[in-house]
Amino acid sequence: MSVVIRAVGSALPARAVPNDDLPASLETSDEWIKSRTGIAQRYIAANDETTSTLAINAARSALDNAGLNPEDIDGVIVATTTPDLTFPAVATMVQHELGVPRGTLAFDLQAVCAGFIYALGVADGLLQARRMRRALVIGAETMTRLLNWEDRTTCVLFGDGAGAVVLEIEEGLDALSGPAPRGIIDLQMNADGSLIDILHTKGGPSRTQDVGHLHMAGKEVFRHAVEKMSSAVLTLLDAHGFTPEDVKWYVPHQANQRILAAVAARIGAPPERFISTVAAHANTSAASIPLALHELERSGGLRRGDLMVMAGLGGGLAWGATLLRW
Ligand code: ACO
Numbered sequence: 313m314s315v316v317i318r319a320v321g322s323a324l325p326a327r328a329v330p331n332d333d334l335p336a337s338l339e340t341s342d343e344w345i346k347s348r349t350g351i352a353q354r355y356i357a358a359n360d361e362t363t364s365t366l367a368i369n370a371a372r373s374a375l376d377n378a379g380l381n382p383e384d385i386d387g388v389i390v391a392t393t394t395p396d397l398t399f400p401a402v403a404t405m406v407q408h409e410l411g412v413p414r415g416t417l418a419f420d421l422q423a424v425c426a427g428f429i430y431a432l433g434v435a436d437g438l439l440q441a442r443r444m445r446r447a448l449v450i451g452a453e454t455m456t457r458l459l460n461w462e463d464r465t466t467c468v469l470f471g472d473g474a475g476a477v478v479l480e481i482e483e484g485l486d487a488l489s490g491p492a493p494r495g496i497i498d499l500q501m502n503a504d505g506s507l508i509d510i511l512h513t514k515g516g517p518s519r520t521q522d523v524g525h526l527h528m529a530g531k532e533v534f535r536h537a538v539e540k541m542s543s544a545v546l547t548l549l550d551a552h553g554f555t556p557e558d559v560k561w562y563v564p565h566q567a568n569q570r571i572l573a574a575v576a577a578r579i580g581a582p583p584e585r586f587i588s589t590v591a592a593h594a595n596t597s598a599a600s601i602p603l604a605l606h607e608l609e610r611s612g613g614l615r616r617g618d619l620m621v622m623a624g625l626g627g628g629l630a631w632g633a634t635l636l637r638w
Contacts, residue, residue, distance in 0.1 A: 313484070314481075314494055315480070315482075316480060316481075316495040317478070318479070319377035319477065320377065320605050321371065321375070322599075322602060322606040323475075324366075324473045328353050330342070331346065334468060350569025350570070354456070354472075355473055356456045357457070363390075363395055364402045366452050366454070366472065367476070368410055370476040371406055371476045373476065382411040385416065386413070387416055387446075387448070388403040389431045390421070390451075390452055391421050391449075392451070393422055393455070393458070393598065403419050404418045423628065424628060425600070425627070426565070426628070426631050426632050428600075429631075431450075432634050436499065448477075448478060450474060450602070452598065453596050455472060456471065457523075459525060469594060470595045475602020475603040475604075475606055493617060495637060497635045497636055499632065500544045500547060502540070502544065510629070511529070511629065536625065537575075538575055541564065541575050542579050544623055544633035546579055548633050554619065556579045556580050557580075560615075560620060561587060561614065562587065562620075562621050563605050563620060563622045564622070564623050564624065565595075565624030568595070572586050600624075605622070617637050618638045621636075622636075
């Protein structure tokens with residue numbers, strides 16, 4: 313058996329905010345933001361748009377694309393750092409609102425910008441263990457609610473959105489061999505808690521009873537993102553005898569165009585195979601990989617069996633990568 317992505321979907325808030333529409337008090341510019349990050353705009357959730365509403369819309373889109381109904385799902389996992397409420401989990405809201413059968417497992421997982429990679433890893437394990445047969449794996453965030461809108465060094469970088477995949481067991485398939493190999497080949501989930509201080513919120517329910525704002529040592533995060541995403545990708549490829557040239561599509565976490573370019577250069581992969589949605593979406597944390605995957609799928613370039621790598625890094629630091637055949 314193989315664990316395959318059957319379909320992908322996504323959802324964005326209604327309002328896109330171009331760099332020029334950011335508050336003048338920030339004393340930033342379209343030129344500064346584009347040249348340092350590649351970001352041209354971000355989507356910002358309105359008051360009635362929350363992480364759960366975005367997650368539900370992304371999940372609906374993935375189910376439609378899969379030709380499935382909510383009753384066909386037996387697990388919901390949401391990667392998020394910005395849940396609607398401290399508890400219960402956004403995944404339980406998705407289960408209820410969407411009409412996924414009561415009693416199915418539903419939980420959130422928090423690994424910040426690596427959240428979707430971790431969620432895929434955990435879902436893959438549960439599917440391999442046959443604890444479920446078909447799951448919705450969702451990355452959903454309203455990162456703009458965690459920002460200090462007076463800090464131009466962070467608030468220009470993030471946006472809101474959600475992406476979802478339907479992940480399922482397919483019997484009689486193998487991800488590496490057979491006439492039509494397909495599915496997850498291998499994955500890595502890593503963390504180094506000694507680096508908490510370079511990317512974190514100064515707040516949370518237990519310490520401050522509020523959510524706190526995001527703080528970041530930009531240059532340090534940049535350096536670790538390039539080093540750690542590159543080495544996770546190379547380790548996975550090496551373990552299975554692939555070279556970076558063999559990979560048709562790289563779908564990395566969308567933090568910054570310069571990080572994507574530096575990772576491509578470091579591993580020696582053609583930069584045009586790196587999917588980039590950073591200009592349109594900015595950094596949507598756990599949502600960025602499935603949002604980028606959906607863009608790639610809609611572009612029509614993706615073919616069954618294509619070798620693909622996803623990779624992400626975020627606060628913790630937590631990072632990881634997934635190697636699969638589409
Ligand atoms: N507009 C205008 N000027 C700004 C802005 C802004 N939005 N932000 C910072 N500046 C100024 C700084 O104040 C500084 O001015 P000074 O020289 O007078 O002190 C100057 O620009 C340069 O600042 P640096 O921090 O040195 O700029 P740098 O080139 O390092 O770029 C950036 C900053 C874009 C944050 C970069 O470090 C980066 O991309 N880091 C990666 C961080 C990231 O993407 N994190 C996302 C979360 S983690 C993840 O998803 C991987």
